[in-house]
Amino acid sequence: MSVGPGDLNLVPQRAREALMRADVIVAYDLYLRWVAPLLDQARQEIVTLPLTQEKRRAEVAIERAAAGQRTALVSSGDIGIYAMAGLVFEDLPDPAPFTVEVIPGITSATACASLLGSPLTHDFATLSLSDLLCPWEWIEHRASHIAQADLSCVLYNVQSRARQEGVYRVLRLMLAHKRPDTVCGVVRNAYREDQEVRVTTLEALLDDRFDMLTTIVIGNRFTQRRGPWMFTPRGYNAWEAGRDAPATGTPAPELPAPAEAPPEHVGRVWVFAGTSDGSALAQAIAGDGLPVTLSVATSLGASVAPQHPGVQLYGGPAGVQARRLALRGARAVVDATHPYAQVITAQLRELCAELGVPYLRLERPSSLDPDPAGLDDLSVVDDLNAAAAQAAARGGPVFLATGSRDLEAFWTAFLAAGGQGGQVFVRLTPQPDVLARALALGVPARNVSALIGPFSREFNEAQWRAQGVRTVITRDGGDEGGFDAKRLAARALDAGLIVLRRPAPVPGAFSDPQALRRALLDLPVIPGLPVQSGPAPWRPHEPP
Numbered sequence: 221m222s223v224g225p226g227d228l229n230l231v232p233q234r235a236r237e238a239l240m241r242a243d244v245i246v247a248y249d250l251y252l253r254w255v256a257p258l259l260d261q262a263r264q265e266i267v268t269l270p271l272t273q274e275k276r277r278a279e280v281a282i283e284r285a286a287a288g289q290r291t292a293l294v295s296s297g298d299i300g301i302y303a304m305a306g307l308v309f310e311d312l313p314d315p316a317p318f319t320v321e322v323i324p325g326i327t328s329a330t331a332c333a334s335l336l337g338s339p340l341t342h343d344f345a346t347l348s349l350s351d352l353l354c355p356w357e358w359i360e361h362r363a364s365h366i367a368q369a370d371l372s373c374v375l376y377n378v379q380s381r382a383r384q385e386g387v388y389r390v391l392r393l394m395l396a397h398k399r400p401d402t403v404c405g406v407v408r409n410a411y412r413e414d415q416e417v418r419v420t421t422l423e424a425l426l427d428d429r430f431d432m433l434t435t436i437v438i439g440n441r442f443t444q445r446r447g448p449w450m451f452t453p454r455g456y457n458a459w460e461a462g463r464d465a466p467a468t469g470t471p472a473p474e475l476p477a478p479a480e481a482p483p484e485h486v487g488r489v490w491v492f493a494g495t496s497d498g499s500a501l502a503q504a505i506a507g508d509g510l511p512v513t514l515s516v517a518t519s520l521g522a523s524v525a526p527q528h529p530g531v532q533l534y535g536g537p538a539g540v541q542a543r544r545l546a547l548r549g550a551r552a553v554v555d556a557t558h559p560y561a562q563v564i565t566a567q568l569r570e571l572c573a574e575l576g577v578p579y580l581r582l583e584r585p586s587s588l589d590p591d592p593a594g595l596d597d598l599s600v601v602d603d604l605n606a607a608a609a610q611a612a613a614r615g616g617p618v619f620l621a622t623g624s625r626d627l628e629a630f631w632t633a634f635l636a637a638g639g640q641g642g643q644v645f646v647r648l649t650p651q652p653d654v655l656a657r658a659l660a661l662g663v664p665a666r667n668v669s670a671l672i673g674p675f676s677r678e679f680n681e682a683q684w685r686a687q688g689v690r691t692v693i694t695r696d697g698g699d700e701g702g703f704d705a706k707r708l709a710a711r712a713l714d715a716g717l718i719v720l721r722r723p724a725p726v727p728g729a730f731s732d733p734q735a736l737r738r739a740l741l742d743l744p745v746i747p748g749l750p751v752q753s754g755p756a757p758w759r760p761h762e763p764p
Contacts, residue, residue, distance in 0.1 A: 221238050226254050230326050231258075244264070244290070244292070250296075251295065278293065298326065299323070302376055336419065337405075338450075339450050339451060344452075347366060364393045364397070367394045368397050368541060379429070392426070399422070402422040402438065404422050405419050405450050406428065408430075408433050419660075427603070489510050489550070490547060490553045492556060493557065494556075496700065497556070502556075509530075510741070512532065514531050516533055543568075559583060565581070582729070582736055583731055584698030584699075585698055585731045599719070601721065608633035608637050610718055611639060612634055616643065617644075618690070619684055627646060627661065645667045647669040648669070650671065650672065680702075692706060693720070696721070
């Protein structure tokens with residue numbers, strides 16, 4: 221029988237009646253604490269066996285039932301989902317000398333979903349990350365297929381003391397096919413003491429720590445946030461051919477990729493640019509006479525992309541399989557994404573190695589002086605937790621200048637360190653969904669600036685002076701990212717500057733766009749390659 225997530229009020233009536241009628245109760249002792257008011261220990265025999273002895277529990281229940289005793293085998297959640305019922309049927313005699321009744325209950329997936337909102341309203345999968353009863357290779361194989369199918373997913377048995385890294389491997393498999401900003405939920409101790417519930421993103425989960433009391437719910441491309449909750453729409457209307465995606469500035473829903481790369485993509489230089497200098501590089505490469513496809517992830521990215529007859533915009537599928545097909549036959553891939561965009565950089569490097577496509581990386585030079593003496597006016601930290609702790613210790617208003625990707629993680633860490641949410645100021649791109657996520661976290665609307673950078677020293681100084689900022693947190697984005705303008709403005713205001721350490725550069729990366737362009741021109745020319753081609757229209761709702 222099933223006793224649900226741990227709240228007596230959620231124990232099914234049928235399970236209550238079976239418990240009270242039983243002569244023998246077999247269970248893990250934690251489950252019995254949840255249902256103690258229903259037990260008559262003076263009359264009933266209680267048999268408890270520890271974790272890892274699930275098979276023996278099933279054997280004891282079968283033995284007692286075969287001896288004519290009314291036996292209740294107790295499981296948390298639903299006894300038929302990752303639980304005891306299967307073990308009973310494995311050892312059950314055929315024909316069975318007694319009647320078996322499986323009493324369903326509220327499993328972890330539905331319990332956690334109810335606390336998060338409604339993330340499982342459409343197709344979903346569950347996946348246990350415990351490799352005690354299933355080979356780890358199978359777990360990764362299933363995770364990859366769940367991600368490719370874009371199913372919402374509930375992860376059970378997330379992390380144990382002996383199994384620390386598995387969850388991060390699964391999350392990276394998910395990131396290979398799902399967008400980094402996919403809405404996710406984390407629930408610990410659902411419906412029990414010390415319950416914790418929060419909504420986050422798939423990419424942010426890589427920086428989290430979990431345990432066996434934690435359940436993770438990963439949304440699909442349509443899953444959304446609504447205040448403190450997450451939900452997946454019951455029907456998907458945006459997939460229909462010819463329908464525009466919702467005008468939210470978010471990446472358009474990914475459609476099935478074509479069976480092979482369209483001929484018009486063959487021989488082109490693909491530029492992936494999440495920065496202004498990357499877009500400028502795409503235009504310069506087209507000016508060199510090479511046909512360019514510029515991959516842009518959002519309609520906002522398309523609106524600020526360079527206008528050039530040799531630059532074609534690509535706003536189609538963004539998953540790894542779609543990129544694999546689209547990049548087949550490319551002349552080269554130029555990775556001009558942000559220095560901190562590790563997920564897409566790793567994916568592009570792997571795809572290029574697999575497809576035999578030349579990979580060239582443009583890496584912005586660091587603005588930090590390698591001499592420690594040159595860093596006296598700032599603090600370099602390894603992660604957002606350290607940045608939040610320092611900012612909270614300094615006191616006063618904090619300006620987060622790292623963008624929307626870091627906002628939730630910083631916000632959580634800052635509040636945990638004793639900081640006040642009303643003292644956090646942010647500057648975000650003017651995308652409705654990005655702004656909505658900030659407000660849903662609790663950032664006051666008056667503290668949010670919706671602007672596209674980079675910004676001058678004078679602009680930074682004026683804004684931060686008006687806000688009374690005492691600490692600025694930024695990335696080492698180089699001169700092109702406005703780092704020096706932030707540093708000089710913070711110095712003029714005597715504000716602390718905290719810099720997130722940049723990831724290690726890609727080996728062989730170019731720091732000079734001119735050198736990268738020369739390397740492109742030196743690549744072998746594909747026979748019959750057109751010198752230039754006209755721009756393609758921006759179509760966020762359909763594959764190229």
